[in-house]
Amino acid sequence: MIKSEKEWFASWFDSPFYHILYKDRDYTEAQHFMDNLTNYLNIPEGGNILDLACGKGRHSIYLNTLGYNVTGIDLSQNSIAHAKQFENDTLHFNVHDMSTPYNAKFDAVFNLFTSFGYFDKEEDNLNTIKAIKTEINQSGFAVIDFMNSEYVIDNLVAEDVKIVDGIAFTQKRRVEDGYIIKDITFTADNKDYSFQERVRGFTLADFEALFNKAGVYLLDIFGNYKLQKFHAKQSERLIMIFK
Numbered sequence: 001m002i003k004s005e006k007e008w009f010a011s012w013f014d015s016p017f018y019h020i021l022y023k024d025r026d027y028t029e030a031q032h033f034m035d036n037l038t039n040y041l042n043i044p045e046g047g048n049i050l051d052l053a054c055g056k057g058r059h060s061i062y063l064n065t066l067g068y069n070v071t072g073i074d075l076s077q078n079s080i081a082h083a084k085q086f087e088n089d090t091l092h093f094n095v096h097d098m099s100t101p102y103n104a105k106f107d108a109v110f111n112l113f114t115s116f117g118y119f120d121k122e123e124d125n126l127n128t129i130k131a132i133k134t135e136i137n138q139s140g141f142a143v144i145d146f147m148n149s150e151y152v153i154d155n156l157v158a159e160d161v162k163i164v165d166g167i168a169f170t171q172k173r174r175v176e177d178g179y180i181i182k183d184i185t186f187t188a189d190n191k192d193y194s195f196q197e198r199v200r201g202f203t204l205a206d207f208e209a210l211f212n213k214a215g216v217y218l219l220d221i222f223g224n225y226k227l228q229k230f231h232a233k234q235s236e237r238l239i240m241i242f243k
C-alpha cells in the first residue's frame with residue numbers, strides 16, 4: 001500500500017490521481033461564479049486578484065480573460081508547473097504556502113472551492129486569515145468559498161465507488177473530532193493506493209471567531225455560486241466576503 005509521509009494535503013493534491021478523481025469539475029459553474037463575484041465586488045478593470053490555493057489555475061485563467069491581473073498561488077508544485085503554461089504578462093503562478101503572507105497587495109483575494117481548513121496546526125487557519133488581511137489593499141475585499149459543513153454532514157454518504165478513467169476509487173466518509181474525513185483507496189498500475197482528505201468542518205460561527213481574532217470584518221454571506229442567500233440547513237456553499 002503506497003502512503004506518503006507528507007501532510008495529507010501536500011501529497012494528495014500533488015498526486016495525478018487527485019486530478020483524475022475530480023476531473024468532472026464543473027468549469028461552466030466556476031466561470032459563472034467568477035462573473036457573479038467580480039460584478040458584485042465591482043473590481044476595477046485591470047484590477048489585481050490573488051487566487052489563493054489556485055490548484056491548476058481554472059479560476060485564475062478565466063479571471064484573466066475577464067481583463068484582470070491575476071496571481072495564482074498553490075502549495076502543489078505539480079499543479080503550479082501545469083498552470084505555468086498559461087502564464088502571460090498579466091497572469092502569473094507561484095508555489096507558495098497560503099498561511100504566510102505573499103508580500104503584495106491586491107484588489108481582491110479569493111480562496112475558492114473549499115481550499116481552507118486543512119492544516120494540522122490549528123493556528124495556521126488563523127495565520128491564513130491574517131496573511132489574507134495583509135494581502136488586500138485599502139479598498140480591497142477577500143472571499144472564502146467554503147463548503148457548508150452543516151449541509152455536508154447532514155448529507156454525508158458513508159461509502160461509494162466512483163469509476164474514472166478505468167480506476168475504481170472507493171470513498172469512505174465520516175466525521176471525527178470536528179473534521180470531515182474521506183478515505184480514498186484504489187488500485188492503479190497494479191499498485192494499491194490509499195489517501196485521506198481531512199477538512200475541518202468550520203461553521204459560520206467558527207469563521208466569525210477566526211475573523212474576530214484576525215481583526216477582519218465579515219461584510220456579506222452567500223449560499224451558492226449564484227450568490228443567493230445563505231441558509232444553514234439548505235445551502236451547499238458558505239461564501240464569505242470580508243475585509
Ligand SMILES: C[S@@+](CC[C@H](N)C(=O)[O-])C[C@H]1O[C@@H](n2cnc3c(N)ncnc32)[C@H](O)[C@@H]1O
Binds near residue numbers: 052055076118
Ligand atoms: C480543493 S483544491 C481547490 C483548487 C482550486 N481552488 C480549484 O478550485 O480548482 C485545494 C487546493 O488547496 C491547495 N493547498 C492546500 N494547502 C495549501 C496551502 N497551505 N497553501 C497553498 N495552497 C494549499 C492544494 O494544493 C489544492 O490545490
